[in-house]
Amino acid sequence: MTQPVTKTTLDNGLTVVLKEMRHAPVASFMIWYRVGSRQEKPGITGVSHWVEHMMFKGTPNFPNGALDRLVSREGGHLNAFTWLDFTAYYETMPANRIGLALEIEADRMTNTLMTPEEVESERTVILSERQMYENDPRFLMNEELTAVAFRVHPYHHEVIGDEADLRSMTRDDLYGHYRRAYVPNNAIAIIVGDFDTAAMLAQIKTHFGPIPAGAALPPVMRQEPKQRGERRVIVNGPGDTAYLTMAFRAPAAAHPDYYPLTLLNAAFAGGSSLGMFGGGGSNKSSRLYKALVDTELAASAYGGMTPTIDPFLYSISAVVRNGRTLAEVESALEAELDRLADQPITQAELDKALKRAKAQFVMAGESITGQTQLLGMAEAVVGDYGWFETVLDKLNEVTLTDIERVRRDYLHKKNRIVGWYEPEIGMRTEQ
Numbered sequence: 001m002t003q004p005v006t007k008t009t010l011d012n013g014l015t016v017v018l019k020e021m022r023h024a025p026v027a028s029f030m031i032w033y034r035v036g037s038r039q040e041k042p043g044i045t046g047v048s049h050w051v052e053h054m055m056f057k058g059t060p061n062f063p064n065g066a067l068d069r070l071v072s073r074e075g076g077h078l079n080a081f082t083w084l085d086f087t088a089y090y091e092t093m094p095a096n097r098i099g100l101a102l103e104i105e106a107d108r109m110t111n112t113l114m115t116p117e118e119v120e121s122e123r124t125v126i127l128s129e130r131q132m133y134e135n136d137p138r139f140l141m142n143e144e145l146t147a148v149a150f151r152v153h154p155y156h157h158e159v160i161g162d163e164a165d166l167r168s169m170t171r172d173d174l175y176g177h178y179r180r181a182y183v184p185n186n187a188i189a190i191i192v193g194d195f196d197t198a199a200m201l202a203q204i205k206t207h208f209g210p211i212p213a214g215a216a217l218p219p220v221m222r223q224e225p226k227q228r229g230e231r232r233v234i235v236n237g238p239g240d241t242a243y244l245t246m247a248f249r250a251p252a253a254a255h256p257d258y259y260p261l262t263l264l265n266a267a268f269a270g271g272s273s274l275g276m277f278g279g280g281g282s283n284k285s286s287r288l289y290k291a292l293v294d295t296e297l298a299a300s301a302y303g304g305m306t307p308t309i310d311p312f313l314y315s316i317s318a319v320v321r322n323g324r325t326l327a328e329v330e331s332a333l334e335a336e337l338d339r340l341a342d343q344p345i346t347q348a349e350l351d352k353a354l355k356r357a358k359a360q361f362v363m364a365g366e367s368i369t370g371q372t373q374l375l376g377m378a379e380a381v382v383g384d385y386g387w388f389e390t391v392l393d394k395l396n397e398v399t400l401t402d403i404e405r406v407r408r409d410y411l412h413k414k415n416r417i418v419g420w421y422e423p424e425i426g427m428r429t430e431q
Contacts, residue, residue: 027192047177236424247419301333
């Protein structure tokens with residue numbers, strides 16, 4: 001990321017980040033709202049994700065169904081996603097037509113209708129989506145494991161929400177959440193591509209400048225207390241495959257330990273843990289793969305964590321091979337973690353992990369859309385797009401002493417949550 005980045009804040013509180021990339025006549029525009037499942041309380045879990053759906057249901061200026069048609073007609077595409085800490089919307093288009101994206105996002109920041117009929121229609125869609133997830137053993141186990149890990153913090157529940165809340169939430173709940181969270185001072189506008197910075201900033205001011213600021217969202221005060229011992233959960237459900245997850249409490253993205261833990265994971269399990277948008281790559285040379293997959297205990301094994309505002313989890317997961325048991329796989333994983341203490345990561349392993357992490361990071365930012373997503377995630381999660389601008393330098397500073405320190409501080413039994421998914425043979429998956 002060598003091209004200069006311009007960051008400013010409009011009078012109404014909208015954060016604006018602009019980066020010129022002139023190698024292709026394309027631009028990508030994103031609006032990130034600092035609201036996700038982290039801001040939700042019992043009774044309205046899943047509201048952020050549901051509001052995301054409703055944002056595609058139309059305004060007086062852009063009726064339901066118009067957005068896809070208008071953007072695709074110009075040779076572009078659009079999408080959105082909701083996560084723990086944020087909700088984001090984007091359009092990637094020919095650079096000379098990106099003004100349409102600004103017009104769309106400024107309009108639906110203030111004019112989304114959410115008619116009662118559309119809300120009820122979408123309730124059915126989201127309940128079906130949740131039921132689809134419940135057919136996936138990994139979702140079922142992750143939901144239970146996260147609920148056990150977070151008893152106080154709102155990371156407790158899944159982004160899609162609890163079924164009870166999805167059935168009881170009202171149109172007023174959704175619209176009230178939208179009006180509180182979808183305000184300029186709670187939003188970040190990111191644009192990357194072929195444009196002139198001064199001219200693009202003027203366009204953004206024209207579209208978004210007149211929108212009034214809203215009240216600040218209340219801070220998340222319910223921080224998770226220290227865990228005082230190992231927690232375990234067993235989930236039974238349909239299927240014929242068993243799954244193991246061993247999760248450890250991990251630091252927030254802004255914490256200095258995030259970088260050495262990232263490289264420890266890259267060396268031990270093969271992942272980079274730098275963001276949501278990078279490719280996983282092969283981990284066949286990792287210690288984890290050799291211990292669990294090469295020994296034919298597991299069909300696959302991997303590790304990773306996601307950058308988050310508050311401390312979350314570093315998870316190591318394995319798919320148990322047919323004929324093997326969860327106990328065997330967990331025992332082998334625990335033995336390999338013990339070996340990591342007795343035989344620490346070597347300089348050669350660290351160098352290889354650093355190379356892999358760098359490659360995955362560079363690949364994630366190769367496209368204009370990827371650059372926009374990386375900058376947006378850094379600004380939304382850490383509050384500074386420079387988190388990704390400086391990540392390679394930070395990784396280069398990690399030493400073997402740092403790696404051993406975070407292994408000792410985080411990868412111990414009192415800091416972990418173990419999840420087993422035990423299939424019930426003959427139990428039918430709901431259709």
